[in-house]
Amino acid sequence: MLEILNQEPIRFILAFGATIFLVLNLAAILTMAERKVAGYIQMRYGPNRVGPRGLLQPAADVFKLFTKENLAPTKADLWTFLIAPIAMFLPAALVWIVIPFAPGAVIADLNVAIVFFLAITSISSLGIIMAGYGSRSNFSLLGALRGAAQIVSYEVPMILSLLGVIMLTGSLSLVDMVSNQAGGFWNWHFISQFPMFLVFYIAGLAEVQRVPFDLAEGESEIVGGFQIEYSGMTWGLIQAAEFAAMGVISAVAATVFLGGWQPPLPFLDLGQFNFIWLGLKVSLIIFTFQLIRWSLPRFRMDQLMDLGWKILVPICVAWIFVTAAAMLVF
Amino acid sequence: MLSEEHVKGETALSGRASARLTAPDVRTEFGLETLDMNMGPQHPAMHGLLRLVLELDGETVVRCDPIMGYLHRCQEKIAENRMYPAVIPLTDRLDYFANMHMEHGYVLAVEDMLDVEIPPRAEAIRVLMCELMRIASHTPSIGFLMLELGAFTPILYSFRERERIQTIFEAVTGARMMFHYIRLGGVKADLPPDIPEKIWEYIEDLESNFQRDFVDLIEGNEIFIARTRGVGRITPEKALEMGLTGPPLRCTGVDMDLRRDYPYSWYPNVDFDVITDEGGDVEASYRVRIKEILQSIRIIKQVLENLPEGEVMADMGRRIRPAEGEGFGRVESPRGEFAVHVVSDGSDTPYRVHYRDPSFVNMQLLQEIIPGHYLPDIMPIMGLIDPVSGGWDK
Amino acid sequence: MAIRLPEGDLETRLERYQEGLRAHGNIEEYETKGNTVQVTTAPGEVPAVLAAAREELNILHLSFITVVDRQGSFELTYELLDLRGGRVRVKTTVEGEEPVISTATHVYPTANWHEREAYDMFGMAFAGHPDLRRPYMWQDHFDHHPLLKSFEISTKRTFEGLR
Numbered sequence: 001m002l003e004i005l006n007q008e009p010i011r012f013i014l015a016f017g018a019t020i021f022l023v024l025n026l027a028a029i030l031t032m033a034e035r036k037v038a039g040y041i042q043m044r045y046g047p048n049r050v051g052p053r054g055l056l057q058p059a060a061d062v063f064k065l066f067t068k069e070n071l072a073p074t075k076a077d078l079w080t081f082l083i084a085p086i087a088m089f090l091p092a093a094l095v096w097i098v099i100p101f102a103p104g105a106v107i108a109d110l111n112v113a114i115v116f117f118l119a120i121t122s123i124s125s126l127g128i129i130m131a132g133y134g135s136r137s138n139f140s141l142l143g144a145l146r147g148a149a150q151i152v153s154y155e156v157p158m159i160l161s162l163l164g165v166i167m168l169t170g171s172l173s174l175v176d177m178v179s180n181q182a183g184g185f186w187n188w189h190f191i192s193q194f195p196m197f198l199v200f201y202i203a204g205l206a207e208v209q210r211v212p213f214d215l216a217e218g219e220s221e222i223v224g225g226f227q228i229e230y231s232g233m234t235w236g237l238i239q240a241a242e243f244a245a246m247g248v249i250s251a252v253a254a255t256v257f258l259g260g261w262q263p264p265l266p267f268l269d270l271g272q273f274n275f276i277w278l279g280l281k282v283s284l285i286i287f288t289f290q291l292i293r294w295s296l297p298r299f300r301m302d303q304l305m306d307l308g309w310k311i312l313v314p315i316c317v318a319w320i321f322v323t324a325a326a327m328l329v330f
Numbered sequence: 331m332l333s334e335e336h337v338k339g340e341t342a343l344s345g346r347a348s349a350r351l352t353a354p355d356v357r358t359e360f361g362l363e364t365l366d367m368n369m370g371p372q373h374p375a376m377h378g379l380l381r382l383v384l385e386l387d388g389e390t391v392v393r394c395d396p397i398m399g400y401l402h403r404c405q406e407k408i409a410e411n412r413m414y415p416a417v418i419p420l421t422d423r424l425d426y427f428a429n430m431h432m433e434h435g436y437v438l439a440v441e442d443m444l445d446v447e448i449p450p451r452a453e454a455i456r457v458l459m460c461e462l463m464r465i466a467s468h469t470p471s472i473g474f475l476m477l478e479l480g481a482f483t484p485i486l487y488s489f490r491e492r493e494r495i496q497t498i499f500e501a502v503t504g505a506r507m508m509f510h511y512i513r514l515g516g517v518k519a520d521l522p523p524d525i526p527e528k529i530w531e532y533i534e535d536l537e538s539n540f541q542r543d544f545v546d547l548i549e550g551n552e553i554f555i556a557r558t559r560g561v562g563r564i565t566p567e568k569a570l571e572m573g574l575t576g577p578p579l580r581c582t583g584v585d586m587d588l589r590r591d592y593p594y595s596w597y598p599n600v601d602f603d604v605i606t607d608e609g610g611d612v613e614a615s616y617r618v619r620i621k622e623i624l625q626s627i628r629i630i631k632q633v634l635e636n637l638p639e640g641e642v643m644a645d646m647g648r649r650i651r652p653a654e655g656e657g658f659g660r661v662e663s664p665r666g667e668f669a670v671h672v673v674s675d676g677s678d679t680p681y682r683v684h685y686r687d688p689s690f691v692n693m694q695l696l697q698e699i700i701p702g703h704y705l706p707d708i709m710p711i712m713g714l715i716d717p718v719s720g721g722w723d724k
Numbered sequence: 725m726a727i728r729l730p731e732g733d734l735e736t737r738l739e740r741y742q743e744g745l746r747a748h749g750n751i752e753e754y755e756t757k758g759n760t761v762q763v764t765t766a767p768g769e770v771p772a773v774l775a776a777a778r779e780e781l782n783i784l785h786l787s788f789i790t791v792v793d794r795q796g797s798f799e800l801t802y803e804l805l806d807l808r809g810g811r812v813r814v815k816t817t818v819e820g821e822e823p824v825i826s827t828a829t830h831v832y833p834t835a836n837w838h839e840r841e842a843y844d845m846f847g848m849a850f851a852g853h854p855d856l857r858r859p860y861m862w863q864d865h866f867d868h869h870p871l872l873k874s875f876e877i878s879t880k881r882t883f884e885g886l887r
Contacts, residue, residue: 021338298480573834686788
């Protein structure tokens, strides 16, 4: 019986279904976590009314969003307007296909997983442009253009920051990268590639458009930017996409730089349950994202571009040379 | 001194944005158009109901036209139809972040005509309340500025301070926002016996938390500096030409404070510094506000230490009928000079009341300095001026 | 810093202001009371008097412009501060139902919005004003000037429709 489940098309469909389920839940859990972290930073409690300690709040929110009407502006380009949230959400869900959760537990062990990840995440900028253009609103258009410009220019440092690890591993597969970091935390890539890890972290923040890089949203000047005209579940899907993207970036960062499912010390190996380590690492990165979200102001567009092109890219290029030299010497 | 250039004003533009505006016109060459945009009156970060008609060239603002009147109640007309004491509750609704100062300004103007001796204890209590109000107004100003820059947390810290001061006000006046406490001839009631102690306790609490919550969290932050330094820079000449007062004037380096230069009420008896800063930009205005809070704490301590005993209300009689003439009142509200001009014709009601509100006058700066800045810089510049809707719309 | 704020004794300064204003404009009445120099002048003289105050006497701050409707004439008060304790008040009276006075914006640019407000509330026209639009009331559909004494508010009328 279980043998049938492990047959190729069936296994893939089941696993992908499970992933979508996981991503949707992840978005809900992260919403909750975000609000709790915000609450504690701001010396208040956060949601604490629905369910035990407010834990059922996301369920109530989703229920509320489903009962709300989906409004669209009269002059909106309706198809573009409605497809945009899906175009934002799907990439965030698809990347999970290549993330190894535990030894042997990966939905598709692509030998070009990194390229897959980069290709898929850049689709989300398409979603933002569609949302901004389809809404026919000045604020949306500004937000969409900002978001697209930002994602496109932060792709560059992100790709460059992954090159060091690719050189060390000699492979584009995430499974190979994880196995390359076996044997304790001193073997993890973030030690030898620390500047690259920082660049990936910052570029990742920009990629998922969170404070201090949430220019496309720009709550205080362009009032939500590309999502200003959305309501009900279409808006909910955009939110879910943002949180899922945050999860994806954290998972990739954990896999590439923090050893993926590898335990920090060899004797802590949990076998098939090593996904717990991956979960812990992802949670840690997301937690730092949230701390940053609630304590920093936002960059301006020109400053954002300065940071990307004048600081992050040179750091990456320099460290690629350092890595190459070190590989020649040792 | 007053050349044509001066009148038009040399706008302090931030580096690249100005280069872009002065560059040969690319727009006509490529047949591009500017984007007209309405910001407000319903905008989550706008200070009250203000509409800015913007013309954008990409992210650069080419033209900015503030349009107001969305909260206009014609307070001056209403005041003409009310008896003198009945105007005080209306003044509460002017600048609803500094109600005490509004009451104080109007009351000073009417007392100017009445020639009445205010008991010293009442004067001291007025100053005490006004300085508490200044703290309760400056802390949210800083919080709003940070909110406009995209940081959400400081505003909650600042509203915690305002909330605690409002609790004190509630105990003293019976109301949290619309106090109607400063009356013609004194104040409504004496301080409850335990209040001086509570204020003292609160002030010390604020002092101990101040560095952590308002300075360390904000001041050294690289992004904060990048977003505010040089943004909305005004020269002192420009500031005086535009009639700025209060923190926007003092942050350019002009050493002027009505509490010192045109002393009123109990202020001659207290010792404080006038805070100035040379920057003239948003960051400087933030620093001025931070330091003014500390000066307010200093004033409050001095007043509490030397609180005179005695009555809190002069004998005014039942009907207040100033002789024909006019009276002027002028106070330093947290936003600048709040002046009241009352004209009497000898009857029960004022013949004419004119409010000079700092928000209204300072906001002229918007159409002068916003062109040439980027769109996201509009909000910090609003934070520099920090206008209040009830103030500019009267 | 290019700004020179006045210095020295308040009384000598007030005397200087009074003499300076008399030298530059056709002053009808003048009076010094407390820290205030109050001068009354003809409407046509106002820009000259203000220019003298700003350029010769270095009084840099225009605090406000008040208009008072005296039913048949309008009384204008320009309140100037030297920012160091002295006040100068320039008063003038404009006759007529549709008053016109020349603008002060080229002397004190801050007068811009003060004059717009006066125009909105009293229909007082300021000749030479760069941008005389109504700040508060509707630009197109409202022909009244609410602070005129002839504009009556009627509480009764307000509540009639609601009952």
